[in-house]
Amino acid sequence: MSERPWLREGPLEHRVESLLAELTLAEKAGQLNQPANVSPGDDHDALAAGRIGSSLYASGALGGNERDEGLSIAAIEQCQRIAVEESRLGIPVLFGRDVIHGHRTVFPIPLGLAAGWDPDLVERLAAVAGEEAAREGVAWTFAPMVDISEEPRWGRVAEGFGEAPVLSGRLAAASVRGFQRSIGATAKHFVGYGLAAGGRDYDTVQVGENTLRNLHLRTFRDAVDAGVLAVMASFNDVDGTPMHANRRLVREVLKDEWGFDGVVVADWSGVGQLVDHGVAADARDAARQALLAGVDLDMASGCYLAHAEELVVSGAVPAEIVDDAVRRVLRMKFRLGLFDDPYPRTTDEPIGPTASTRALAREAAASSLVLVGNDGVLPLREDVASLHLTGPFVDDGEALLGTWVLDGRGEDVATPLAAFTELLGERVSHTDGRFSDLACHRTREAAVTVALLGEHPSRSGEANSVADLGLPAGQLEALRQLCDLGKPVVAVVFAGRPLDLTEVLRAASAVLVAWHPGTETGPALADVLFGRREPRGRLPMTFPRSTGHVPSSIHARGTSRVIDFSRDVWGGRYLDALTQPQLPFGFGLAYTTFEIGPPALDRSQVPLGGEVGVQVPVANTGGRPGRAVVQLYLHDPVADVTRPKVELLDWQAIDVDAGATGSARFTVSTDAFGYYGRDLSRRVDTGLIRLIAGPDAAHGQAVELTVTEPTATREDDA
Ligand code: GLC
Numbered sequence: 001m002s003e004r005p006w007l008r009e010g011p012l013e014h015r016v017e018s019l020l021a022e023l024t025l026a027e028k029a030g031q032l033n034q035p036a037n038v039s040p041g042d043d044h045d046a047l048a049a050g051r052i053g054s055s056l057y058a059s060g061a062l063g064g065n066e067r068d069e070g071l072s073i074a075a076i077e078q079c080q081r082i083a084v085e086e087s088r089l090g091i092p093v094l095f096g097r098d099v100i101h102g103h104r105t106v107f108p109i110p111l112g113l114a115a116g117w118d119p120d121l122v123e124r125l126a127a128v129a130g131e132e133a134a135r136e137g138v139a140w141t142f143a144p145m146v147d148i149s150e151e152p153r154w155g156r157v158a159e160g161f162g163e164a165p166v167l168s169g170r171l172a173a174a175s176v177r178g179f180q181r182s183i184g185a186t187a188k189h190f191v192g193y194g195l196a197a198g199g200r201d202y203d204t205v206q207v208g209e210n211t212l213r214n215l216h217l218r219t220f221r222d223a224v225d226a227g228v229l230a231v232m233a234s235f236n237d238v239d240g241t242p243m244h245a246n247r248r249l250v251r252e253v254l255k256d257e258w259g260f261d262g263v264v265v266a267d268w269s270g271v272g273q274l275v276d277h278g279v280a281a282d283a284r285d286a287a288r289q290a291l292l293a294g295v296d297l298d299m300a301s302g303c304y305l306a307h308a309e310e311l312v313v314s315g316a317v318p319a320e321i322v323d324d325a326v327r328r329v330l331r332m333k334f335r336l337g338l339f340d341d342p343y344p345r346t347t348d349e350p351i352g353p354t355a356s357t358r359a360l361a362r363e364a365a366a367s368s369l370v371l372v373g374n375d376g377v378l379p380l381r382e383d384v385a386s387l388h389l390t391g392p393f394v395d396d397g398e399a400l401l402g403t404w405v406l407d408g409r410g411e412d413v414a415t416p417l418a419a420f421t422e423l424l425g426e427r428v429s430h431t432d433g434r435f436s437d438l439a440c441h442r443t444r445e446a447a448v449t450v451a452l453l454g455e456h457p458s459r460s461g462e463a464n465s466v467a468d469l470g471l472p473a474g475q476l477e478a479l480r481q482l483c484d485l486g487k488p489v490v491a492v493v494f495a496g497r498p499l500d501l502t503e504v505l506r507a508a509s510a511v512l513v514a515w516h517p518g519t520e521t522g523p524a525l526a527d528v529l530f531g532r533r534e535p536r537g538r539l540p541m542t543f544p545r546s547t548g549h550v551p552s553s554i555h556a557r558g559t560s561r562v563i564d565f566s567r568d569v570w571g572g573r574y575l576d577a578l579t580q581p582q583l584p585f586g587f588g589l590a591y592t593t594f595e596i597g598p599p600a601l602d603r604s605q606v607p608l609g610g611e612v613g614v615q616v617p618v619a620n621t622g623g624r625p626g627r628a629v630v631q632l633y634l635h636d637p638v639a640d641v642t643r644p645k646v647e648l649l650d651w652q653a654i655d656v657d658a659g660a661t662g663s664a665r666f667t668v669s670t671d672a673f674g675y676y677g678r679d680l681s682r683r684v685d686t687g688l689i690r691l692i693a694g695p696d697a698a699h700g701q702a703v704e705l706t707v708t709e710p711t712a713t714r715e716d717d718a
Contacts, residue, residue, distance in 0.1 A: 004090065007339060015339070016330045020323060022089055026050075028326045029308040031091065034265070034299045038093070040078035047079055047093065048086040051305060053329055054094035054297065055079070056142070061268050061300070063098050064159075064404045064461030071097065071407065073344050076137035080342050092342035094333055098406055099141035099183075100159060101125075103132035104352035105361050105519055106401045106408035108368040109460075109496060110145065110171075112515030114161040114540035115588075116367035117629055117651060119174035125364055126178025126185075132352045133183055136407070137344035139336055140184040142232060142265075144175035146219035149194025150553030152541065155201060155464035158403050158457075158496030158516075160194065162540025163553045163585060164648040165215060169222035176226040184336050187223035189234030189267060191249060192216050196236055199465045199550070205236045210641060212238070212249070213676040215555060221258060229332050230263040233270055233295055242277045244270040244290050251294030263328045265297040266290065272301030283307060291317050296325035353412050353519050365517035365524030370537035371589040372501065373511035377488045379531025379591055380448060382423065388446035389416055389430040390439045390482070391453040391475075393494050402516030403461025403496055412519055416452055416492075419522025423530070443482045449489045450529065451479055451508070457516050460496025469500040469547045476503055483507040492525065498543040502582050513537070534591055536627040536653070538696070543583035549574075554585045554697045557642040586631050586648070586696035592622030592658060596630055597701035599693040606670055607710045608684060614666040614703075616693040620656040629653045630664035633700060635690040640677035646697050664693075670707050 006019040023031070030046075031053035038047065038055040046052050057076075059068035076095055083093045101107045107125045108115075116122075126144075133141060145159040148168060161168035172187065179185035192212060197203040207216070220231065231254060234243045243249065244266055254260050271290040272283055280286035287303035288311050298304035311317040333339060353361065371378070380387070393399055397413030420428045429446060431439040443449040453475045459466060470476065471493075480503075483489045491508035493499065494516055505511055512535070517524055527533040544552035563573055573579045595618070602613035618628045630653075633646040649672055652664040668691070674684040686707045694700025 012331065012334055015334055016327055019089065019091070019330055020327055023326065025309045025312060027089065028322055029305055031326045031329050032297055032308060032322070033302070033305040034297050035302065036300050038079050039075055040082060043079065044082055047082040050087045050089065050091065052083070052093060053091070054096060056096040056299065058098060059406060062463050063406065065458050065464065068406065071136045071138070073137045073346055077343055084342050092333060092338040094139055094336070094338065095137055096140040096142060097133060097138040098143065098404060099129050099133045099138060100143045100145070100404040101129070101402065102361070102405070102518060103129045103136070103407050105132065105357035106405050107361055107364045108517045109158045109402035109515050110161055111158050111496065111540060112368035112517060113364065114167060114171055115370050115513070115515065115537040116364065117167065117538055117653060118367060119170045121364060121367060122171050123174040123178040124360065126175045127181045128357055128360060130179040130182035135346065135351050138183055139338060140186070140230070141179055142186045142188060143179065144172050144185065144187065144223070145189065146172040146187050146223055147189055147194040148216050148219060150542070150551045150555050151194060151196070151199040152469055152498040152544065153199025153465050153467065153547070153550060154194065154196055155460045155466070155496065156193070156462060157541065158460040163542065163555065164540070165218040166648045166650065167540060169219040172219050172223045173226035176223050176228045180227065180229065184229040184332060186230040186232050186265065187220050187228045188232035190220055190231050190243060190254065190264070191234060192238050192243070193234040193236050201463050201465050202235045205238050207238060209680055210676055210678070213680065217253070220254070224258055224260050228262065229335060230265050231260065232265050232267055235267055235270055235273070237277060242274055242279055244295055245274055245279060245293045247293040255294055261328065261331065263296050263332050264294055266295050266299045266301065268299055269301040271295060271298045271303045284311070287311060288316050291321050291325065296328050358520055361518055362520035362524050362527070365520050366527050366533045368515055368517060368537055369524065369528050369535055370513040370539055371510070371535035372513055372583055372587065373505045373508065374589055375509045377448065377490060377509040378529060380529050382530050384424070384427065384447050386427045386429065386446040387420065387424055388442040388449040389420060389428060389452065390442070390449060391451045392432070392456070393452035393454070394430050394432060399456050400494070400516055400521040401457065401518055403457045403464070408519065414520055414522040416522045416525055419526045423526050439478070440481060440485060443485050443487055443489065446487065449482055449487060451482060451489055451491050452494065453479065453491060454494035454499070454514070455496065457496060467547070469498065469544065471499060471504065479504065480507050490529065498541045500546050500582070501543060502545060505582070513539070531591060534624070534626050535589065536629070538586050538588035538629045539583055540585070542581045542585045545577060545580070545582040549577070549581070552581050554644060554646050554648065557644050559642070580698065584696045584698035586629070588629070590626035590628070592620055592624040592626035594626065594628045594656070594695065595619040595621050596628060596695050597693045599632070599691055599701060599703045601703055601705055604705050605708050606705055607708050608670055608686060609710055611667050611669050612705060614668055614691060614693070616664040617661060618654060618656055618664060619661045620658055623658050625655065625657045627653055627655050628695070631694060631696065631700070632666050632668070633692040633697060634673060635692060635702070636673060636675070637688055637690060639675065639685060640683065641675070643675065646692060648697070649691070673707065
């Protein structure tokens with residue numbers, strides 16, 4: 001074997017091509033094969049023969065809520081030594097794991113992180129998660145999930161960053177930057193998965209390319225522009241073509257149009273499941289379609305290993321298709337430095353949680369909490385005479401981690417009971433989730449009750465959709481009983497999705513949406529409830545008034561009959577319910593009050609390609625300092641296609657002292673008004689544009705500008 005030139009430093013593509021040229025067709029098929037949970041014993045021969053290019057350690061096809069026995073650095077290292085030292089070309093194996101919102105230190109679920117509207121924080125969290133995972137032999141995570149969805153019945157909204165492409169896209173890019181300081185990241189699930197019919201996971205998706213481009217593809221583009229090394233194909237079809245066989249979107253849009261040069265990895269058995277979709281006759285046909293569509297790496301189905309060679313030899317798949325796929329896999333391995341440093345970098349340092357990662361987790365959990373109702377009972381006083389904690393989340397660490405946690409541990413969680421007891425000592429009483437008579441008795445006795453209710457993580461995540469957005473059975477009735485006792489009750493709602501909180505808001509003195517906050521739930525909750533940290537979360541998804549109102553989001557576009565709530569006229573309304581959402585996108589209260597707006601422009605005529613400065617005054621009209629999240633929305637009243645009534649353009653979080661004023665400043669390019677028209681090409685129109693500034697999607701003040709033809713001279717554009 002001539003010395004291995006690809007091991008020498010040099011231009012990436014030279015290293016890739018010099019190695020690719022050495023591979024046999026069988027070895028190429030091996031590089032495209034990603035079985036799950038390889039072990040040095042069972043898989044020794046396959047590793048030594050180069051039939052396993054990568055592997056993922058997962059608890060099973062439904063990794064989101066199934067635990068496994070955890071990672072074994074020793075097993076990973078042994079597998080890697082077999083591949084590097086015993087196979088013909090010594091190509092390292094790429095080991096993947098779902099590190100979604102933390103590894104050993106668990107942060108809030110991504111939907112909770114989105115409520116913090118803080119890309120810098122999300123980047124720091126992903127960096128810590130990637131570093132912890134790398135220390136256990138993981139080189140690649142299947143995150144961030146960047147699916148846009150307005151469908152709270154779907155269990156996987158927990159894993160995403162909400163319904164707004166601008167918010168979700170920036171957080172996705174931040175996650176990619178953070179993870180990829182240590183390990184490879186994956187933007188998933190490409191594309192349209194959040195549109196599954198009825199919110200039922202894996203169900204069919206009816207959507208046109210225009211909506212995909214104007215809503216669902218944007219976050220993937222943000223991740224690709226941030227340098228994500230991989231993209232994962234989604235389980236769903238798009239208008240009849242399953243994504244694992246969707247040449248138009250995978251090869252022509254993602255790879256050709258965008259120039260994505262990373263790896264497209266199948267989702268778990270997604271290649272083989274083309275047979276279940278009913279578009280492939282057998283595994284060979286499935287492999288053929290997926291390769292032609294541009295799916296490079298076959299997770300868990302084995303179809304590529306079994307059929308790729310024959311497909312090329314028979315001419316069913318051009319050799320260049322397989323070469324391109326292998327080139328991408330090798331490129332990712334080189335980019336991750338695997339050829340230079342293939343073995344886990346272990347140290348004696350504790351992997352986590354540590355004091356510093358707990359401090360970060362506490363900051364993240366506090367930033368995720370959204371105050372959605374408060375009659376003045378909050379913030380609580382630390383000299384409160386007595387406090388009663390009740391509900392199923394009082395001391396259940398595992399239930400506070402959230403879905404898609406494989407390596408975090410319930411026993412590491414600082415629970416509400418632990419944190420409140422540390423703060424208040426004997427003044428804390430508690431009852432568990434049964435909301436028993438004892439709970440009523442203790443509520444009567446206590447100065448204030450904090451009811452910790454909502455849904456267990458096992459009701460969210462993959463394959464966990466619900467048909468009813470109400471609280472789990474019995475909780476609302478119990479809450480009402482507690483509230484009817486006439487003492488203040490604060491409801492803290494743990495959830496992996498927007499829930500129907502209509503009755504909770506009516507009954508409780510205050511309501512805090514907590515998602516699933518992770519390892520530092522208790523201290524973060526105490527920080528916010530006692531006012532040591534101001535509540536700063538804002539909803540990243542609309543909370544509908546009822547399940548029957550779904551879909552209900554800022555995706556709503558112009559229709560022929562406009563809803564006008566101020567007049568009894570036509571419009572898509574319900575006869576039996578108010579139509580507007582219970583809680584709008586972007587909503588969240590503080591312990592103070594703000595007055596936001598009206599926005600002021602530095603010019604009202606903006607040439608195509610130019611920019612406009614927008615200044616939004618913010619007055620803190622309350623008695624405490626606070627953080628306002630000033631949101632800037634776009635409405636394009638005349639376009640080539642129907643456009644959203646409000647579309648998030650930008651936001652700025654600013655801290656304003658009590659009684660003080662501040663201002664949010666935006667610089668908006670006319671390019672931000674761009675969209676895909678009927679001909680599926682991106683365009684920016686001249687004409688009227690409305691910018692709306694406010695505290696959420698439903699309350700804002702508008703200002704109008706006109707986009708004009710470019711001016712001839714440069715100073716006009718200044
Ligand atoms: C699952 C999920 C995907 C995950 C993969 C590996 O089915 O859909 O998000 O990354 O399989 O666990």
